[in-house]
Amino acid sequence: MSVFHIRRRIEIDAGHRIATHGSKCRNLHGHRYGIEAECAADALHAGGEQTDMAIDFAFLKEEMMARIDATCDHGLIVALSDVALLDLFAPDGRDPAEWRADLAERVARDGAALTSETKLGSKMYVVPFHPTAEALARHWYAVLAAPVAERSGGAARLVALRVWETPNCMAEYAP
Numbered sequence: 001m002s003v004f005h006i007r008r009r010i011e012i013d014a015g016h017r018i019a020t021h022g023s024k025c026r027n028l029h030g031h032r033y034g035i036e037a038e039c040a041a042d043a044l045h046a047g048g049e050q051t052d053m054a055i056d057f058a059f060l061k062e063e064m065m066a067r068i069d070a071t072c073d074h075g076l077i078v079a080l081s082d083v084a085l086l087d088l089f090a091p092d093g094r095d096p097a098e099w100r101a102d103l104a105e106r107v108a109r110d111g112a113a114l115t116s117e118t119k120l121g122s123k124m125y126v127v128p129f130h131p132t133a134e135a136l137a138r139h140w141y142a143v144l145a146a147p148v149a150e151r152s153g154g155a156a157r158l159v160a161l162r163v164w165e166t167p168n169c170m171a172e173y174a175p
């Protein structure tokens, strides 16, 4: 158990739906997501610009903004398997199946696909899972773990990623 734990929170606005849900979450709706990254360290930096820090809060914010806010804020988070929803957004002049196949290729290669090549030109983040709070926590953990290690020079590691879907509902991924 590490002795130092630090947490950084950001908030984003995004739309989603859970196509498999038995009730209201099947509807297309939005959340102001709260996203918290918790990092742990056994020892603090002994020198340099992060002296006596596990990881600079500012570095953590930069990584969360670049990898979570930039890709998802004011966008729609869509499951690759949600063909009905994707097809509503297929850009004019493109075969929807072909457009989805391109997205599937990018998701398989990169773990997710950010695109604005949509019918309304609106931002969409396509993921290989249903965008529940739990699955988003696991995904954002995966996206952030290596940057945390790198920006902290190996001093800190990401130990938990928490996602608040509403002020009252939170999911945590802490492998």
Ligand SMILES: Nc1nc2c(c(=O)[nH]1)N=C([C@H](O)[C@H](O)COP(=O)(O)OP(=O)(O)OP(=O)(O)O)CN2
Pocket: 018, 025, 131, 132, 133, 134, 165, 166, 167, 168, 169, 171
């Ligand atoms: N384990 C999970 N359960 C639910 C999830 C989820 O991601 N993981 N998601 C939803 C819905 O997306 C919904 O937006 C949130 O659920 P719910 O608590 O029903 O929403 P409320 O409007 O009742 O929340 P308030 O606390 O009243 O604001 C459902 N379940």
